[in-house]
Amino acid sequence: MADGPVLLHVGTDGVGVVTLNRPDRRNGWNPDMELRYFEALEQVDRDPRIRVAVVTGAGRTFCPGVDSGRLDGIASGGLDLSGRRSPVRAWALRKPLVAAINGACAGMGLVQALLCDVRFAARGARFTTAFARRGLAGEFGATWLLPRLVGAERAADLLLSARVFDADEALALGLVSRVVEPAELLAAARAYAADIAANCSPASLALIRHQLHADQQSDLETALRRSYRAMAVAVTGPDFREGLDSFTQKRPPAFPPLADDLDPAAVTGAGLPELDVVPQQALDS
The missing domain is CATH 3.90.226.10 (2-enoyl-CoA Hydratase; Chain A, domain 1)
Structure with missing residues (x-):
């Protein structure tokens, strides 16, 4: 632009x-x-x-x-x-x-x-x-x-x-x-x-940002369940391997770019309120 x-x-x-x-x-x-x-x-x-x-x-x-x-x-x-x-x-x-x-x-x-x-x-x-x-x-x-x-x-x-x-x-x-x-x-x-x-995993940033927002609207038990689901996915991904290797080898990490298809809501099972357009019910009420 x-x-x-x-x-x-x-x-x-x-x-x-x-x-x-x-x-x-x-x-x-x-x-x-x-x-x-x-x-x-x-x-x-x-x-x-x-x-x-x-x-x-x-x-x-x-x-x-x-x-x-x-x-x-x-x-x-x-x-x-x-x-x-x-x-x-x-x-x-x-x-x-x-x-x-x-x-x-x-x-x-x-x-x-x-x-x-x-x-x-x-x-x-x-x-x-x-x-x-x-x-x-x-x-x-x-x-x-x-x-x-x-x-x-x-x-x-x-x-x-x-x-x-x-x-x-x-x-x-x-x-x-x-x-x-x-x-x-x-x-x-x-x-x-x-x-x-330079130092943080794009996949981790996406997941944590989503958790921060979704968990504000949840109780602790629900937030914990979501974190378990997200962690189960994260530990099988390349970013965790790179994060671990760079830490043990004492070098800067080289995390891959954020995958186009990573959907934090699908990973955590936590959706956010309708964020596309102003909901019609808000206009009718």
């Missing part, structure tokens, strides 16, 4: 960088960006050169939510969700996502950051849920995601007050993993992603 509202750059280190690219609109979310973003994630999933992806924003912002130019139209004409891709599509990926939050992160932008597996933030980046101060409900899973990351009371604070908080507070809350200087943000996130790409 050479231009457009979302860019995808594929590096030689196993890392893909997905950039929200509407800097003239502060990377405001609109239908075209949404479509291109999910297309980029699907390309990340299919491309054997990419083992981990970093998501960031062009210019000085990550994504401040829905493009302000669309809000009047939504207020007068309503929100049409029919046919839209599910906003939590990122969860269906088999590869880790690292968010490099370079500036304002709010609303839908915050939701997409929460759907990444690990979040880095630039010092000075500012966050807000925003919904309560715009007369809206908690958007696209924010009320489910936030409590699981920061706890119920802290999530209630952030959602009910819709107050602005900075990167250092986000770190203290557990919302981000690291805070770095703005000039170092992308390099730090890429270095972290490259370390995973």
Whole structure:
């Protein structure tokens, strides 16, 4: 993807960088960006050169939510969700996502950051849920995601007050993993992603990522049964042999690319909620 509202750059280190690219609109979310973003994630999933992806924003912002130019139209004409891709599509990926939050992160932008597996933030980046101060409900899973990351009371604070908080507070809350200087943000996130790409099995990453998401919705006994099924498959695969050999021989591993036909849901027996389009029953209720 050479231009457009979302860019995808594929590096030689196993890392893909997905950039929200509407800097003239502060990377405001609109239908075209949404479509291109999910297309980029699907390309990340299919491309054997990419083992981990970093998501960031062009210019000085990550994504401040829905493009302000669309809000009047939504207020007068309503929100049409029919046919839209599910906003939590990122969860269906088999590869880790690292968010490099370079500036304002709010609303839908915050939701997409929460759907990444690990979040880095630039010092000075500012966050807000925003919904309560715009007369809206908690958007696209924010009320489910936030409590699981920061706890119920802290999530209630952030959602009910819709107050602005900075990167250092986000770190203290557990919302981000690291805070770095703005000039170092992308390099730090890429270095972290490259370390995973160089040293971790793509098959293991796919299975563990799926387990992390599916097991949040399960009890311990169910999660254990799924882990037994996944482990039974993993120990018979080439990645386990390579992981063991590289460890005993004290050399870097040379794991094969992720197999196209590896379906973590089939391996673990754990499906995720409908992640393709917004379910019709959600529109009818």
